[in-house]
Amino acid sequence: MMKKLINDPNQVVNDMLEGMVVAYRDRLRRLPGTNVIVRNDAPVKGKVGIVSGGGSGHEPAHAGYVGKGMLDAAVCGEVFTSPTPDQVLEAIKAVDSGKGVFLIIKNYTGDVMNFEMAAELAEAEGIRVAKVIVNDDVAVEDSTFTTGRRGIAGTVFVHKIAGALAERGASLEEVEAVAKKVVQNVRSMGMALTPCTVPAAGKPGFELGENEIEVGIGIHGEPGIEKTTLKTADEITETLLNKIFADMKLEKGDRVAVMINGLGATPLMELYIVNKKVSEILKEKQIHVHETFVGEYMTSLEMAGCSISLLKLDDSLIELLDAPADTIALKK
Amino acid sequence: MAFGVEQAKRWMNIANDKIQQQKQYLTELDQAIGDGDHGLNTARGFQEVVEKIASVNYEDLGSLFKDVSMTLIAKVGGASGPLYGTAFLKMSLALNGKKEADDKELVAALEAALSGIKARGKASVGEKTMVDVWEPVIELLREKGSMQAKEAALLAKEKMEHTKELEAKKGRAAYLGKRSVGHIDPGSASSYFLFAALAEALEG
Ligand SMILES: Nc1ncnc2c1ncn2[C@@H]1O[C@H](COP(=O)(O)OP(=O)(O)O)[C@@H](O)[C@H]1O
Numbered sequence: 001m002m003k004k005l006i007n008d009p010n011q012v013v014n015d016m017l018e019g020m021v022v023a024y025r026d027r028l029r030r031l032p033g034t035n036v037i038v039r040n041d042a043p044v045k046g047k048v049g050i051v052s053g054g055g056s057g058h059e060p061a062h063a064g065y066v067g068k069g070m071l072d073a074a075v076c077g078e079v080f081t082s083p084t085p086d087q088v089l090e091a092i093k094a095v096d097s098g099k100g101v102f103l104i105i106k107n108y109t110g111d112v113m114n115f116e117m118a119a120e121l122a123e124a125e126g127i128r129v130a131k132v133i134v135n136d137d138v139a140v141e142d143s144t145f146t147t148g149r150r151g152i153a154g155t156v157f158v159h160k161i162a163g164a165l166a167e168r169g170a171s172l173e174e175v176e177a178v179a180k181k182v183v184q185n186v187r188s189m190g191m192a193l194t195p196c197t198v199p200a201a202g203k204p205g206f207e208l209g210e211n212e213i214e215v216g217i218g219i220h221g222e223p224g225i226e227k228t229t230l231k232t233a234d235e236i237t238e239t240l241l242n243k244i245f246a247d248m249k250l251e252k253g254d255r256v257a258v259m260i261n262g263l264g265a266t267p268l269m270e271l272y273i274v275n276k277k278v279s280e281i282l283k284e285k286q287i288h289v290h291e292t293f294v295g296e297y298m299t300s301l302e303m304a305g306c307s308i309s310l311l312k313l314d315d316s317l318i319e320l321l322d323a324p325a326d327t328i329a330l331k332k
Numbered sequence: 333m334a335f336g337v338e339q340a341k342r343w344m345n346i347a348n349d350k351i352q353q354q355k356q357y358l359t360e361l362d363q364a365i366g367d368g369d370h371g372l373n374t375a376r377g378f379q380e381v382v383e384k385i386a387s388v389n390y391e392d393l394g395s396l397f398k399d400v401s402m403t404l405i406a407k408v409g410g411a412s413g414p415l416y417g418t419a420f421l422k423m424s425l426a427l428n429g430k431k432e433a434d435d436k437e438l439v440a441a442l443e444a445a446l447s448g449i450k451a452r453g454k455a456s457v458g459e460k461t462m463v464d465v466w467e468p469v470i471e472l473l474r475e476k477g478s479m480q481a482k483e484a485a486l487l488a489k490e491k492m493e494h495t496k497e498l499e500a501k502k503g504r505a506a507y508l509g510k511r512s513v514g515h516i517d518p519g520s521a522s523s524y525f526l527f528a529a530l531a532e533a534l535e536g
C-alpha cells in the first residue's frame with residue numbers, strides 16, 4: 001500500500017508549489033497559471049537569466065536553487081515527467097532582461113526536446129537562448145550514437161557556477177562556456193537501498209529484495225548497472241568512487257569539490273559515514289578536497305540511497321563555487 | 333483526392349478514437365521498455381486536440397495544424413509531445429494558407445513532418461523509435477509520387493511490428509539496451525494509428 005502525506009495523487013505538484021511559495025514569498029513567486037517558480041526580482045537587469053527544471057520529485061531540485069547567485073527560474077514538471085515547452089517558454093520570458101537566457105538541462109530525451117523546443121519558440125520571439133546538457137552519471141555508458149549518460153546530482157554544481165558567473169554580469173557566451181566546463185569536469189554515481197513510489201502510479205517503480213541494492217541507479221529509478229547484495233558503507237563507497245575514477249582523469253595534487261547526496265530516505269548519519277570513506281580514499285590519492293557538500297540536493301522521492309559527485313576544480317571554478325548564493329537549498 | 337479542412341479534422345478525430353481505444357495497449361508497451369506513460373500522454377493530447385479543433389472554423393490547413401501542434405506540445409509531455417508537436421508544426425508551415433492540398437502537397441507536408449521529427453529527436457532508422465515507422469512510409473509515398481494512404485497504412489503496420497526485433501538506441505528504452513528487444517516500440521504503435529487514421533479519413 002502507498003503511504004504518503006498527500007491529498008490527491010494528481011495534485012501533488014500544485015500543492016507542493018503553493019506551500020513552497022507561501023513559505024518563501026520574500027524571495028520566490030509562482031508565475032500565475034504555470035508551474036514555474038521565479039525569483040522575486042526577475043528579470044534582473046543586466047544579467048543573463050538562468051532557467052533549469054525537470055520532473056518534480058527531486059526536491060530541493062530545482063526550485064530550491066532559485067535565488068541570487070543560482071537560478072532565476074525553475075520549471076517544475078509532473079512527478080518524474082519533463083515539463084512542456086509552453087511552461088519553459090513562460091520561464092524564459094519571465095527572466096529575460098535583454099541579455100539572453102541560459103538553460104541548464106539534464107540529459108533525458110524528454111527534457112532535452114521540451115527545453116529545445118521552448119528555446120526555439122523564445123528565439124522566434126527575439127530572445128537569445130543558449131543551453132548546456134548535463135550528463136554526469138557514469139553508470140550509463142556514454143556514446144554519441146545513443147541517448148547517452150543521464151544528468152543527476154552534479155547538475156547542482158552547474159547551477160551554482162553558471163549562476164555565480166551570470167550574477168556578475170557575464171555574457172551569454174561566457175555563461176555557456178563556464179557551464180560546459182563544469183559539465184566536462186563533473187562525474188556522479190549513485191546507488192539505491194529501496195525504491196520509490198510515484199504518487200500517481202501508486203506502486204514502486206522497481207523492486208529490491210531484503211538484502212539487495214541497485215548500483216548505478218538513475219534518479220527516476222531507471223535501472224542501474226547491477227543488483228548486488230548489501231555490503232558495508234565503505235565497500236559500497238569504494239565501488240561508486242572506482243566507477244567515477246574510471247571515467248575521470250584525476251591526478252595527485254588535483255583539487256575537487258565533493259557532493260554526498262541523499263536520495264530522500266537516507267539519514268545524514270549514513271551520508272557522513274559515506275563521506276568518511278570518500279575523504280580517506282581521496283587523501284590516499286593525494287587529491288585535495290576544496291569543499292564537501294553533504295545532504296539532500298537532488299532526491300528521488302523517498303528512495304533510500306545516495307550518490308557521490310566529484311567536480312574537478314581550477315582557480316576560476318573555485319572562485320565561482322565560493323561566490324555568494326542565497327537560495328532555499330544552498331547558501332554561501 | 334481532396335484534402336481540406338474537413339478531411340484534416342476527420343483525420344484527427346479518427347486518430348483520437350483509435351488512441352483512446354488503444355490507450356491501455358500503448359501503456360502496456362511503454363511499461364515494458366519505458367516508463368508507462370505513452371498511452372496516457374497521447375490519449376490526453378489527442379483528446380484536447382479534437383476538442384480544440386471542433387469549435388473553430390479554419391480558413392486554411394496551416395492554421396488547423398498549428399492548433400494541433402500547439403495543443404500536443406502543451407498537453408502531451410514526455411518525448412512524444414515535442415516529437416508529434418514538431419511534426420504537426422512542420423505540416424502547418426508546409427500547408428500555410430492552403431484551403432486544400434493536392435496529393436503532392438500532402439506528401440510534401442508529411443515529408444516535412446518527418447524531417448521535423450528527425451531534427452528534434454536525432455534518431456535514424458533502426459534505433460527503435462517512431463522514425464522506424466515514419467521514414468519508410470514517407471519513402472513509399474515519395475516513390476509513388478501520390479497519396480497512396482492505404483498502402484502507407486499497411487506498411488506502417490508492418491514497420492511497427494518490425495520494431496520488436498530492434499534494440500533501442502534512442503529514448504528511454506535505450507537504458508535497457510538488449511533487454512529492449514522483443515517488445516514493440518510504443519511511439520511506433522501510436523504512429524501507426526496516425527497513418528491508419530489518415531487512410532480512413534481519406535476514404536471519405
Ligand atoms: N529521439 C527520439 N526520436 C524519435 N522518437 C523518439 C525518440 N525518443 C523517444 N521517441 C519515441 O517516443 C516514444 C516514447 O514516448 P513517451 O512515452 O510519451 O515519452 P517518454 O519516453 O519521455 O516517457 C518512444 O516509444 C519512441 O517512439
Ligand SMILES: [Mg+2]
Pocket residue numbers: 362366367368369370410504
Ligand atoms: Mg514513456
